[in-house]
Amino acid sequence: MIIAGNWKMNMTRDAARSLVTALSDDRANAAGDSQMVVFPPAVLIDTVCAAASGLAASGLAVGGQDCHAMDSGAHTGDIAAPMLAEAGCQWVLVGHSERRADHGESSAMVADKARAAIRAGLKVMICVGETLDEREAGRANEVVGAQVLDSLPEGLTADQFAIAYEPVWAIGTGKVASPDDVDDMHNHIRAVLTGRDASYDRIDILYGGSVKPDNAEALLGLDNVGGALVGGASLKADDFIAIARAAG
Template sequence: MSKSVTPLIAGNWKMNGLARESAAELTALVERMKAVAPAACDVLICPPATLVREMATLAEGSGVAIGGQDCHANESGAHTGDISAEMLKDAGATYCLVGHSERRTDHGESNDTVKAKAEAALRAGLIAVVCVGETLDEREQGRTLDVIAEQVTHSLPSGATAANTVVAYEPVWAIGTGKTPTPADVAEVHAHIRSTLAGKADASDAMRILYGGSVKGSNAAELMALENVNGGLVGGASLKAADFWPIVETGL
């Protein structure tokens, strides 16, 4: 992990969390963060939209940022069940995930859709975390680098900079399966993302590239030590402060 770039350790709670239990876990994380202030890494939690405002209030002044898990490309309108980037911003979010593999797969989101959502996040003053990753079939066909380059090229928002955009690489076949690519595989993909970013985004050398896919306390240090890995996007292991904290510590 490059020491010239402030790492970002992000937790994606997905469709998990109810107010009382989630508040207790976030409070435990906040207390740990306050004990190490000033922290050497940024920490982000992306709860369900129903919890964004409450979590943002609990995390205020702690060094823990709160983000949305998705947003609509439009600022407002007849889009029942959707939430805009402006609404997330109003609720206290400072980041928004876009293009997570579960959105691309379960909701059929294309690169163009992801780009539009990322641009909406920037429009609202949020930092866009743009997710990319290959399926098992694509990896077995030897297409990983081509797929990743295409997603990075066509999913990044116009005007992407190191200050307003983060890229998260999450091999689809590793999410929630307990499987992870080898360190060499991760390093290869992250280096490829970095080279793809060159000429695509301002200050591309400083843009943070996160690794996501069955990140846990037992493998985080090895993964975060790799060149061009500037933090992690953590799923299940972020739901409990006790499980998430060892991962956060790799960036401190």
């Protein structure tokens, strides 16, 4: 079970240190075996890694919110996967709907970024999800299944990646997919994954989209939900800790 926090374009250095300290204190006393990952903005990665490594029982992994498909080069404003690894990251997020929409990233581009992450020794969290129009047109399974297959490079082993399902219409809107909807989609994603490789039956499939303390237990209790990718609630220590505790 993975509980991941995507900080997006938020946080200051002082706030990041305070949050990491609070999360570390909770992890030191946590009874369950869930893993906690935070994805800070790039300029805060060193701060978060330093804070986490300075706490003996932090239990935190750190990831980048994106990486370039190339390892170096003339790509102004981009960050290479080896840079993230050198900064102390263990994970990188690729294919988030905000990247797909705001930066025109296709699933083929996402797959290239995933390959770069794996080359750098990072684990990759691949995001997929349908829009409201696609869901209402009855195409949710088709769209998400294609995103999974097209964003996932061939040859990855089960310990190198996770999938995060985030229905686009539920991100930051306060709308949450019903447990039945989440269960159906996660079962579909599992079938798509194992159709590619039988060993993918143990891949963590996270749910994201307005995950909060009051709905976390119901969502994380579903059979094929292997964690949560949390947005706004991951910026508040009490909320993020409550979600992590719901994971057991």
